Amino acid sequence: MRATFPSLHIDTMSNVVTITLDRPPLNILNLEMIRDLDTALGDTDADQHLKAVVLRADGRAFCAGVDVADHLPERVEPMIRGFSRLFTHLRSLPVPTIAVVHGAALGGGTELAIGCDIVLAAYSARFGQPEITLGVFPPIAAAVFPQMLGYQEAARLLLTGTSISAEEAHRLRLVTATVPDDELPNRLNALLDQIRRHSASTIRLTKRALRYGADLGGSAGLEAIETLYLTDLMATADATEGMNAFIEKRKPVWRDQ
Numbered sequence: 001m002r003a004t005f006p007s008l009h010i011d012t013m014s015n016v017v018t019i020t021l022d023r024p025p026l027n028i029l030n031l032e033m034i035r036d037l038d039t040a041l042g043d044t045d046a047d048q049h050l051k052a053v054v055l056r057a058d059g060r061a062f063c064a065g066v067d068v069a070d071h072l073p074e075r076v077e078p079m080i081r082g083f084s085r086l087f088t089h090l091r092s093l094p095v096p097t098i099a100v101v102h103g104a105a106l107g108g109g110t111e112l113a114i115g116c117d118i119v120l121a122a123y124s125a126r127f128g129q130p131e132i133t134l135g136v137f138p139p140i141a142a143a144v145f146p147q148m149l150g151y152q153e154a155a156r157l158l159l160t161g162t163s164i165s166a167e168e169a170h171r172l173r174l175v176t177a178t179v180p181d182d183e184l185p186n187r188l189n190a191l192l193d194q195i196r197r198h199s200a201s202t203i204r205l206t207k208r209a210l211r212y213g214a215d216l217g218g219s220a221g222l223e224a225i226e227t228l229y230l231t232d233l234m235a236t237a238d239a240t241e242g243m244n245a246f247i248e249k250r251k252p253v254w255r256d257q
Contacts, residue, residue, distance in 0.1 A: 003043060005036040009058075010043075015200065016192055017044050021057040026064035029108055031079055034066070038086045041093060049256050051200050052192060053093060055116060056100040062125065065107025071136060080139060083108060087140050090115035092211070094204045096195060100188055101125045102181055106163060111140040114148070114174055117207070120188060121166040122181040127174055128163030148173060199238035200256035 004010070007023040019040050021027040029037075044053055057063060070079040090097060090112070099116035102124050110127045113119050121127075129138045129145075137158060145154035149172050157164070169175040179187045195203065205228060212224040233239050237255045245252035 003039060005033075005040060007033045008036055008040055010040055014192075014196060015049050015051040016054060016196070017047075017050060017052075018054040018056060021055075021063055022059070024059050026061045026104060027057045027059060027109070028064050028067050029083070029112075030067045031070055031075065031082060034079070034082045034086050038082070038089055041086075041089050044093065044095070049200050050095050051198070051203055052096045052098060052195050054098045054100060054188065054192075055090075055112070057102070059103075061103035061109075062099075062101040062105040063109030063112055064104045065109050065130075068134065071134070083111075084140065087111060087115045094207060095200075096203065096207060098188065098191065100184060101127075101166075101175075102184065104163075106130055107138060110174070111138065114144065115140075117210075118191070119175045119177075120184060120191070121169060121175045121178050122184045123166055123178060124181050125166040125169070125175075125178075126163045127166070127169045128161065129158050130161040130163065132159060132161040199236075199242065199252075199254040201236045201238050202233070202242070205233050205236075 007021065009020040009022055011018045011020070019037070021033075023029075023033060041053070044050055066079060066083060069075065096118065097116040099113040099119045101113050101119060102122040103126070105113050105125055105127050107128075107130060110129060113127070129141045131138045141154075141158060145157065148154075149157070153172055156162075164172070166175060166178045170178050177187065209225045209228055212228065213221045215221075216224055237257055238252070241254065242252050
């Protein structure tokens, strides 16, 4: 049985876990919520049949950042280190992660979204790192934006504190796709249907291969991916099943192992 949390709702359906932020009105993160999110992600790690984790929010915003009170000197270290652990945990989950964003996704809200593999954004979504207006800067965005966006775009966003529309975020590759707000649930369900039809073990290994490619790159990344394919993937029952099903012109029966 999964743990329960005061500002999160956790739902499991058809091998997908959905984590919903629920701290009205703007889902601003505090230390407790950061710890709870990290724990909720940890609760998904051991489920070998899990195929995706969805991160969404109730209310009028996805997440308007981390509580300003937690940036003050007496609380800033556990906040910064705790949020970095959360971000790293989110990026390293063994299954695909999908952020479903509407309304404001600012500061830590943007960083939370881009920690996911796929970001679906409603037309109403806005992204940005306004920390400089408070006299500070966003460590995670400073670390990952230059690679994601290129140095100059990263500099523009972090040094001005400006927020951008979902459309511009898509142009900059912060967002995978933009959709009208009322179509967001249908787009999410269509994406999940595409993922659910595949083997859970192959999904996990593909996610690991992608991380090797993103984090190592070049020949080191390719070498790690080839080893993963030959030693881990080819040892699974589903790799053999998928090939045999294709040859025999039938639908594969996945064992998720």
